[in-house]
Amino acid sequence: MSTAAAPQSRPAATTHEVVNQPPPLAGHDVADDPVLLEGVAREGAAWHLEELHRLGRTVGGEEAQRWADQANRYEPELRTHDRYGHRIDEVDFHPAYHQLMDLSVGAGLAGAAWADGRPGAHVARAAGFMVVSTLEAGHLCPVSMTYAVVPALRRSPELAAVYEPLLTSRTYDPGLRVPAGKRGLLAGMGMTEKQGGSDVRANTTTAERAADGSWRLRGHKWFTSAPMNDLFLVLAQAPGGLSCFLVPRVLPDGSRNTFRVQRLKEKLGNRSNASSEPEFDDTVAWLVGDEGRGVRTIIDMVTMTRLDCVLGSASGIRAGLAQAVHHARYRSVFGAKLIDQPLMRNVLADLALESEAATTLALRLAGAADRAVRGDAGERAFLRLATAVGKYWVCKRQPVAVAEALECLGGNGYDEASGMPRLYREAPLNGIWEGSGNVNALDLLRALAREPEALEAFAAEVGAAAGADRRLDAAWAELRGELRPAEDAELRARRIAERAALVLQGALLVRYAPGAVADAFCASRLAGDRGLAFGTLPPSADLAGLLTRLPV
Known part of the structure; x- marks a missing residue:
C-alpha cells in the first residue's frame, strides 16, 4: 500500500482574469464628431x-x-x-x-x-x-x-x-x-x-x-x-x-x-x-x-475620385484617432489613465489637430465640388488647385498618423483582432490611387502654369484669413515666393505642395476652428517650433482645448 501523501488542493487559477483592458469600441454614433x-x-x-x-x-x-x-x-x-x-x-x-x-x-x-x-x-x-x-x-x-x-x-x-x-x-x-x-x-x-x-x-x-x-x-x-x-x-x-x-x-x-x-x-x-x-x-x-480627347473626358472622373481619396484619408486618420482615444480613456499605466498622462495627452492632441485639419480641408473641397457642379466658376477654379494640394498632403499624412495611433495601443494595436492592422494596411492606398504624390505635386505645377484663375481662387481663400495670425501671414508670404515660375520648380514640387496644403489648412482653421486649435496648428505646422513626430506640440499649446474636439 502506498504511503505517498495525498496531493494538496490548490486555489483556482486567476491568471486569466481580464483587467485593465478597454471594452470594444461599439454601439456608438460615428457621426457624433x-x-x-x-x-x-x-x-x-x-x-x-x-x-x-x-x-x-x-x-x-x-x-x-x-x-x-x-x-x-x-x-x-x-x-x-x-x-x-x-x-x-x-x-x-x-x-x-x-x-x-x-x-x-x-x-x-x-x-x-x-x-x-x-x-x-x-x-x-x-x-x-x-x-x-x-x-x-x-x-x-x-x-x-x-x-x-x-x-x-x-x-x-x-x-x-x-x-x-x-x-x-x-x-x-x-x-x-x-x-x-x-x-x-x-x-x-x-x-x-x-x-x-x-x-x-x-x-x-x-x-x-x-x-x-x-x-x-x-x-x-x-x-x-x-x-x-x-x-x-x-x-x-x-x-x-x-x-x-x-x-x-x-x-x-x-x-x-x-x-x-x-x-x-x-x-x-x-x-x-x-x-x-x-x-x-x-x-x-x-x-x-x-x-x-480621352484624357480630357476621363479627367472629370479622376477629379471626383481624387476628392474621395482626400475624404477617405481624412476619415482614416480620424478612425485611428478614435481607437487611440478610446484605448487611452480606459487603460491605466503607472497609476493613472493613459489619457491623463502628460506625454500621451500631447500625442493625442497632436493627432486630433492633424485630424481636424484634414477633415476641415476635405469638407471644404466637398463644398467647392458641390458649388462647382452648380455653376460656380470661382469654386471650380479653387477646386482645380486645391484638390491636387489636398490629395498630395492628406494622403501623405494618413500612414504616419495611423502608425502613431496604432502605437498608442501598444501590442494590442499590433493584434489583428483590434482592427488597427487593417487600418494600417489601408493607409497608403489613397496616396497611390488616382496619382501618386509626385503626380499630384506636378499637377499642382501644371495648374499654376496654365490656369491663373486657380491661383487667384486659392489666394482669395487664404487671403480671407489675412491678419488673423502673424505666423500664417508669414507662411503665406513665403509660399507666394515659392509659387513663382522657376527652372527648378519640378525639383521643388513636393515642397511647394506641402507648404500650400499647410497654409490652406492653417487659413481654414484660423477662420473656422476654436482658438486653441488654430493657435496650435500655426505654432506646430507653420512656425519654426515644429517636431517631426506626433506628440511634439509646444508647451504653449492648449492640450485641454484640443482634446475637447475628439470624435469619441
Missing part, C-alpha cells in the same frame, strides 16, 4: 445631419463591424469558368461584402448626389462617405467610381440618358445582367496599363470603329478594380488618338461582353475589394466624349 458636424453645416448640408447620425449609429454598431471584419477576412475569389468550361469571368464575394455595399449604396454614397437638386447634396454624400470609411474602406472603391463616372458620362448625352438614372439609384443590385434591366448600376474605370502606369498616353489598348457605330477594343489593363461592376470607362488608342470608351460587362442582347479577368491582385490592403487584370479582345464599346 464636432469637427465633422460643424463642417457639414458650414458647407451647406445641415439638412442632412439627422440622416448622417442614423448612418453613424449603424456604422458604429457591432453588426456592421462584423461585416467589415468578414469582408476582409474572406477575400474575393475569381471564377474564370463554370463547371462545363464556359468562360464566365465572375468574382465571388462573402455575403458581408454585399451587406456593406447595400449599406453604402442605400445611403446615397454612389451616384445619388447627382440626382439630388438640393444645395449641399455633394457635401452630404461626402460626409456619409467619411462616416462609412471609418468602418471599411475596400468596398467604397466601386462606390467612389460610380459616383465619379457620372460627370464624364455626361459628355455623351445619349449614353447618359440610358445609364445615369440607374447609376444614381440607391438600390444595390449585384450580378451580371443587361444593365438597362437592373434597378441600379455600378461603374468602374480601366486606365492603367503595365508599361505606362500613370502615363496613360503610353497605353497600347486599341479601338476600331465597327459598322454599327460602336467600337471594338483589344488590349490588357493592369489595374481595374471591382470587375463585377456593370460598366467601365476605358482609355484606348483610336485612329484619332487616345479616347474614352464605355464598356458594359453584359451587352444589350444579354450576351457577355469579352472581359477576361486574367487574375486578381494580391494587395497589401483593400482586401475586400477585388482588383483585376482584364483582357479585351474584340470587346464592344461606345465612345464617350470626342475621339482623341
Whole structure:
C-alpha cells in the first residue's frame, strides 16, 4: 500500500482574469464628431445631419463591424469558368461584402448626389462617405467610381440618358445582367496599363470603329478594380488618338461582353475589394466624349475620385484617432489613465489637430465640388488647385498618423483582432490611387502654369484669413515666393505642395476652428517650433482645448 501523501488542493487559477483592458469600441454614433458636424453645416448640408447620425449609429454598431471584419477576412475569389468550361469571368464575394455595399449604396454614397437638386447634396454624400470609411474602406472603391463616372458620362448625352438614372439609384443590385434591366448600376474605370502606369498616353489598348457605330477594343489593363461592376470607362488608342470608351460587362442582347479577368491582385490592403487584370479582345464599346480627347473626358472622373481619396484619408486618420482615444480613456499605466498622462495627452492632441485639419480641408473641397457642379466658376477654379494640394498632403499624412495611433495601443494595436492592422494596411492606398504624390505635386505645377484663375481662387481663400495670425501671414508670404515660375520648380514640387496644403489648412482653421486649435496648428505646422513626430506640440499649446474636439 502506498504511503505517498495525498496531493494538496490548490486555489483556482486567476491568471486569466481580464483587467485593465478597454471594452470594444461599439454601439456608438460615428457621426457624433464636432469637427465633422460643424463642417457639414458650414458647407451647406445641415439638412442632412439627422440622416448622417442614423448612418453613424449603424456604422458604429457591432453588426456592421462584423461585416467589415468578414469582408476582409474572406477575400474575393475569381471564377474564370463554370463547371462545363464556359468562360464566365465572375468574382465571388462573402455575403458581408454585399451587406456593406447595400449599406453604402442605400445611403446615397454612389451616384445619388447627382440626382439630388438640393444645395449641399455633394457635401452630404461626402460626409456619409467619411462616416462609412471609418468602418471599411475596400468596398467604397466601386462606390467612389460610380459616383465619379457620372460627370464624364455626361459628355455623351445619349449614353447618359440610358445609364445615369440607374447609376444614381440607391438600390444595390449585384450580378451580371443587361444593365438597362437592373434597378441600379455600378461603374468602374480601366486606365492603367503595365508599361505606362500613370502615363496613360503610353497605353497600347486599341479601338476600331465597327459598322454599327460602336467600337471594338483589344488590349490588357493592369489595374481595374471591382470587375463585377456593370460598366467601365476605358482609355484606348483610336485612329484619332487616345479616347474614352464605355464598356458594359453584359451587352444589350444579354450576351457577355469579352472581359477576361486574367487574375486578381494580391494587395497589401483593400482586401475586400477585388482588383483585376482584364483582357479585351474584340470587346464592344461606345465612345464617350470626342475621339482623341480621352484624357480630357476621363479627367472629370479622376477629379471626383481624387476628392474621395482626400475624404477617405481624412476619415482614416480620424478612425485611428478614435481607437487611440478610446484605448487611452480606459487603460491605466503607472497609476493613472493613459489619457491623463502628460506625454500621451500631447500625442493625442497632436493627432486630433492633424485630424481636424484634414477633415476641415476635405469638407471644404466637398463644398467647392458641390458649388462647382452648380455653376460656380470661382469654386471650380479653387477646386482645380486645391484638390491636387489636398490629395498630395492628406494622403501623405494618413500612414504616419495611423502608425502613431496604432502605437498608442501598444501590442494590442499590433493584434489583428483590434482592427488597427487593417487600418494600417489601408493607409497608403489613397496616396497611390488616382496619382501618386509626385503626380499630384506636378499637377499642382501644371495648374499654376496654365490656369491663373486657380491661383487667384486659392489666394482669395487664404487671403480671407489675412491678419488673423502673424505666423500664417508669414507662411503665406513665403509660399507666394515659392509659387513663382522657376527652372527648378519640378525639383521643388513636393515642397511647394506641402507648404500650400499647410497654409490652406492653417487659413481654414484660423477662420473656422476654436482658438486653441488654430493657435496650435500655426505654432506646430507653420512656425519654426515644429517636431517631426506626433506628440511634439509646444508647451504653449492648449492640450485641454484640443482634446475637447475628439470624435469619441
